[in-house]
Amino acid sequence: MALRILSKSFFAQRLATSSSSGLRFYATKKYTSSHEWIEIEKGVATIGITNYAQNALGDVVYVEVPEVGARVEFDETVGVVESVKSTSDIYTPLTGEITAANEKVVANTKLINKSPEAEGWLFKVKFENQEEVDQLLDEADYKKLTEEDH
Template sequence: MALRLLSASVFRPYTPVIRNSASLAAIRAYATKKYTAEHEWISVENGVGTIGITDHAQSALGDVVFVETPAVGDNVEKNDAIGAVESVKAASDVCSPVSGEVIDVNGALGDDPTLINASPEEEGWMAKIKISNPEELDTLMDATAYAAHCDAEEH
């Protein structure tokens, strides 16, 4: 009984409470990761999408030896090529999952393209885009749907 009273008085005041679906929507809009069928990912935070290729894609490509990124200031449309990844096995275009303006690129990839192999969905990001049409995100897959997509491709 004493433990129950202690936990109620100590932990409950510090537990965040989300009272309505508008609050949930605000949290979801703050940071969301989506995937394309062509194995690009986009992580969205405050209207800016960070884009790269998925772990599945880098694994299929093999050792990456060169990465081409877009130029800051480029305006891109959804599905436009924004760069390329070359490996010992193949070369592949990277397409933008959304429309918008390129506001940053990962310059570290020029010096160390293997970042894509080592950390494709974190340090190996390619570009950041200020999203001009957030509704385009609705056409992309969440993590569960993307995992199912990858499984279907393998079978």
């Protein structure tokens, strides 16, 4: 799928520590090669599809998000985004527990097209494995990946 990133925003990294787990956490934005964005702050990741992905999908008509409290494993299918063009599975890039699901995008799917990397977020996960975070793409690597799709 050829997608194009339009977001120019970059979130500065800052180091924080979790007193309960000892893992290091960064407040930053990361990406996956399957076009999810991940904004991480204090051990919780907010996840959605990138602006690039929503452009490729077209008008979103159906969204399924995971249930709060569900335990998810890295790269597990946790939801679906359907558009007039296609249906795409949503994968979790991190292992952990779902702490929130954005019911607003279920009720108003246009939020994904209007604001995919803000109001159109899909779910939040309290993650357990810093190594999974470390393997995510930064903004420059994601931009390079999307440019290679052309």
